[in-house]
Amino acid sequence: MIFTGDKEVDFNDMRGYLKLLKDKGLLFDLDIELNVARETTELQALMRHLHNDDGPALMLNNLEGYNTKDIPVLFNPYGTRQRTAMILGKEDPLEAKLKHAEVLTDQSSWIKPKAIDPAKAPCKENKIEKNDINIAKQLPHVWFGKEGPSYITNAVVITKDPETGIPNTGCYRLTQLWNATHPNGEVYSDEEQRKCLSVFAFWNPPGNHIGLHWAKAQEMKKPLEIAIACVVDPVIQIAGATSIPFGLDEMDFAGGLRGEAVEVVNCETLDLQVPASSELVIEGRFLPNRDVTIGPHSNPIGYYDDTQVFPLIEVDCITHRSEPIWYATMEMMPPFDHNYMACLPIEGELLSDLQSKIPEVKDVVVTPNLSYFVQLSVDGAQKPHPEFGKYVLNAVWGASGRWGRTAKVVVVVGPDVNPYDLNEVEWAILTRVQPKSDTIINQSGQAFLMDPSANKDSSHGIALQSEQIGIDATIKVFERFDSYPEYSNSDPEDVAAIAKKLKGLF
Ligand SMILES: Cc1cc2nc3c(=O)[nH]c(=O)nc-3n(C[C@H](O)[C@H](O)[C@H](O)COP(=O)(O)O)c2cc1C
Structure with a gap:
């Protein structure tokens, strides 16, 4: 792992960011039992409680109704403007936004990612091959409120434009289907539950770049590969949540924000690269002409959507760090944890655009x-x-x-x-x-x-x-x-x- 010494961003993975939070008294271990089984509400109530008072980040170590007991769940890491500013090496939210806007405007400051030897990549410490994939046992399932499926809300998702081959990194949510409630009373098939995910590829506002890739792939009748890098360096998540022009790669922008190249590594089964320090990487493919209906979904403006229809993905491989950390969050009536992770990039985008004029x-x-x-x-x-x-x-x-x-x-x-x-x-x-x-x-x-x-x-x-x-x-x-x-x-x-x-x- 490379640490940047005197650089503003002095970590290159989630673990480094958590150390920073802990050193500043902003992260606590929580060992009391909390229930995260389907249709339980304890984490939703915890989110509201923390946000009534700008509460700290928590590491939840004692979850009941949970399928992967040995993987702790990080909760509320980004819950204040101060904590998201710290991702960019600042304490003051305005300084963080100005830095984001400055790097966004000046593309000459962007730095291309650097590929490293897989043997040195932490995310390759453990590997689960295609025949052994069983999401029910290998991906943490945390349910919130009345939501139908358990979500993956901690990932950046990487796909390549099927026409130009240019990669895109976007922060999009995914759902798991194992043990999920179907909004129309149906049951997800065994194959869907054990091997498949769906991704929010057509979301609001319209025009996200993964949706454009998928639309192009279908039009061209080409396959589309997808790499899902879970619990990454938060700088990469900020870059993935930034709407940069189509055809440019957020990983280059992330390098600009860090002041040095993001270390990436080749996927096992795909022609894609992922951040080497990710906690867990899911490799898969979009299944042509296969959609899946999910719901209810608690949306970020504070209402339940009854149903959503998204493309289906089949998982081919999972790699992960030893003793991985999972990060779970939900959307509900604001404010909630990752509001500020979403707002900082929007603010930076607008500052960059408005200040130039x-x-x-x-x-x-x-x-x-x-x-x-x-x-x-x-x-x-x-x-x-x-x-x-x-x-x-x-x-x-x-x-x-x-x-x-x-x-x-x-x-x-x-x-x-x-x-x-x-x-x-x-x-x-x-x-x-x-x-x-x-x-x-x-x-x-x-x-x-x-x-x-x-x-x-x-x-x-x-x-x-x-x-x-x-x-x-x-x-x-x-x-x-x-x-x-x-x-x-x-x-x-x-x-x-x-x-x-x-x-x-x-
Ligand atoms: C935690 C989080 C979850 C997000 N989930 C989604 C999502 O599911 N779908 C989506 O289109 N945008 C989502 N966004 C917003 C996108 O990340 C953002 O608009 C980004 O610019 C999309 O990348 P793109 O421009 O390459 O498509 C989310 C943002 C955050 C911070």
Whole structure:
């Protein structure tokens, strides 16, 4: 294993990141018994409990109703903005986003992965051959809430464009079918339960790159191989969750974020490479013309989807580190653990895009519920032109990548409003906005497929189009006023000084 010494990212696998968390008192071992059997709710309740109070990461060592007792389950590693910033070697969320955006913008800083000898790759320490595959015994099964299947939510998934051969790395969820409830009351076949997975290849917003690969492969009548690298270096997961242009490889971007090449290793049965320090690697193939229906599925906006239909994958080989770690998480009403793992890349993508056109954009905060708050470095008379806030609102909807176009609620604020503090954003809306004059209602937005309030398109049966609202909460000098009342609040430094003076008194 290579450690980078004085580099900002001083680990190259999940174990290194966990050491960092532990050293800082942000990760604890939990030895009390928790039940993770199908249709149990203890982990969902644990997630809510932890997120009511920015709780720590946990290593769950004593799970009941669990098929792989010797594999501990990591829980809530990314549960705060501070912890996701630490993945990029920062403590401050804005610094982490700016680093992400800077590397994303400057493709000359990206570094190609380096292939290493399989004998030196930790993920090859143990191998399970095709004939011995039995997912029921070899992949941890952790159930949450009322979900039908047990999910794999910890992986980056690697496929190659069947036309160009260029690899793509994306962070997509998968489901296992062993012991899963079928949403229509059917039963998954023995072969599906023991050897198959399904992958969220057509998800929301549409146009993920694995879905494009699969569509191309079907059109060209070519096979499509898939490598699923579980519990990887979190830097690679951030890169995999970033929407970079189709045809570029997220592994190169991950190298740029790390400041050195990601070490990869050839798969056993596929023409693909995976991060060498992954905890566990699943190698497989898409099965032509085989879909599978799964559900219920607890989605990231906090509702159950009854059913989803996804392509079926057959597993050909599993390799794993000795004493592997599993990481399990779920989606539910936000906030939840990997919200911040998802939000940081979206924020970085938007910062990269907006700042290249609008230097006055200082920060973009995407909340776990997916509201978008844009903070400017100027306000009032310093704005480059009247109605500048509305120009920024439109730029968010027109931004490149997968997400800006789906922003249902966007608020633009000035530099004196803390975009991480909902109370301050609300204050700005109430004291700087006239609801008709300072908002834009966009009736032609792209829907979040799962938004239950968006109209379902009659021919597709799903929501494709959504209404969106943009709120310009900047100060309307000179749009309506020559001056604005002086802002009354105490200086954050004075607040810190008083807190210090009162420390321990009550
Ligand atoms: C934990 C996590 C799970 C995700 N699950 C999915 C998913 O199942 N399907 C999907 O399309 N996007 C999912 N995303 C978002 C994608 O990772 C993200 O949009 C990424 O840019 C997709 O890669 P691509 O642009 O190469 O398709 C997830 C993100 C995170 C952080």
